[in-house]
Amino acid sequence: MITARYLPLVALLSTMIGSPSVLAAGGGDAAGAVPAQVLSEQGLYRVEVRQAPEPLPKGEHFSLGLRVVSMDNPDTPLEASAVTVEAGMRHGRDDGFAHGMQSEPRVSVRDGLILVEGLYFHMGGAWTLQVTIDGDDGEDQAWLTLPCCGG
């Protein structure tokens, strides 16, 4: 059958021109994993993701448990009051969000972790959590890519 004969060639050509997959079309790596930790932009702080649902849910509120430490004092986690968060989708943008969440998360401390409650992803694709840290070492920001939602 002519279609079948040409399928390998079609697949090869498709690979060569970098045809985007359907599920990645939303602008990010929707099939990736939640990062275990990230460094802030200036390298002042480390944000560790200690608790996260697997996979992250779509269309439901969920929480993350974070531990944030200064790189100069990594044994003492920062207080929740030093941390604010915002989340959105970049959709290929270098700066800023194409849109944010339709939920305003709250930050508190529970069981020694910084608990970020009220996260809500209404769209599939790669979300970005912007963590702003204002500690003794100064202000810095960390960016976590959060995949939504289970491929």
Add this chain to the structure above:
Amino acid sequence: MSRLCKGAALVAALALAVSTPSQAANETAFTDAERAAVRALAVSPGHTPPEASEPALADFGKRLFFDRRLSGDGRFSCASCHQPDRAFTDGLALPEAVGRGTRNTPTLINVADNPWFQWDGAADSLWSQMLLVVENPRELANDRLNLAHTLYRNGDLRAAYQRRFGPLPPLSDGERFPAQGSPHAAPDSPGALAWRRMTAADRDAVNRVMANLGVALAAWQRRLIRYDAPFDRFAAALAEDPDPPTNEAFPAAARRGLKLFVGEAQCTLCHSGPDFSNQAFHNLGLPVADHRDTGRERGLRRLTASPFNAAGPYAGGDDDAERLRFLPPPESLRGAFKTPSLRNVARTAPYFHDGRFATLEEAVRFYLAPPEGETLGEREATLDLIPDLSDRQVADLVAFLKTLDSAPLPEAVTTPPSP
């Protein structure tokens, strides 16, 4: 012919030989990723409408739905705009009831599966959205005291109510319960003053009656569930076979449209899940037709101010108060409206929150070349992901959308009750 030209001719011939079959393959066969994306739009196997847990309550709700006594002037019922034979819409851009409404009448099919109600999500439960309609001066233009009295003095309604909810308040006491009144009456109007003069306990008793009527209407609307469109049958076949045969109900154009829908056209960014809606609110950058209608911004303000929200004293056990803790600032969603379900979309024209588009094709083309004009709030940049589409692709998308019509609901559900 030079060597170079011969080479070019060979490449051209190869390209021709390759393009025809590959195009055909892309138009009909579904990739694994596309199949997964279609699966995310399908209902779970074996999904059936929930049985009414209280049939008598649902029947009372149905009676209320068709009853014109719910309106202030006795001329309109819920069914005046939510007409069963029009997929529970009215076919109008904007509804005509006591006045001319400001938003297109949404379908009620599968409405019970929504987390937010009305175009702006001003209600967070099916039962509580009823009050927004009853007291809207352009819709049923009633007030809660008048409605409570209507219930009290009409034996059929009163008996049905009391069988489920117990005795009505002593509404014959005109001193305690004036004939008309509502907190939403015009400031300093007789209705507003009458409401304010009532004791808190009596106001609460009337509010409880309203909440109970909403509970009855919601019980009936939970029967309006239908997920059996040609798309659902195709999705089931696709789960078993990556290249299921076409048929009259799901023709080749619809297959191409479905591939576009879950792929290149990016429709599932917002029209996702079995209801083809992410149930979120988006600012599409629509030229403003009504400056007063700020969409979700207004909806959030109304929701948080309402004693009938899920955190209020009339909420039931199924209501979700937790999400009210995380509501965003209203102004962040100025000009945003709820993503409507696309189920039965071919039967629910006109389209968009103000019914500005008469046909499906017009609605699809809006996303390709948004009209210019003053907008309210900030247009969501997600829209920039939508590529330009050819006329044929637009036609294919429309052909696909026409496969989302469900079979009619059972007559027992939709036929008005006998008087």
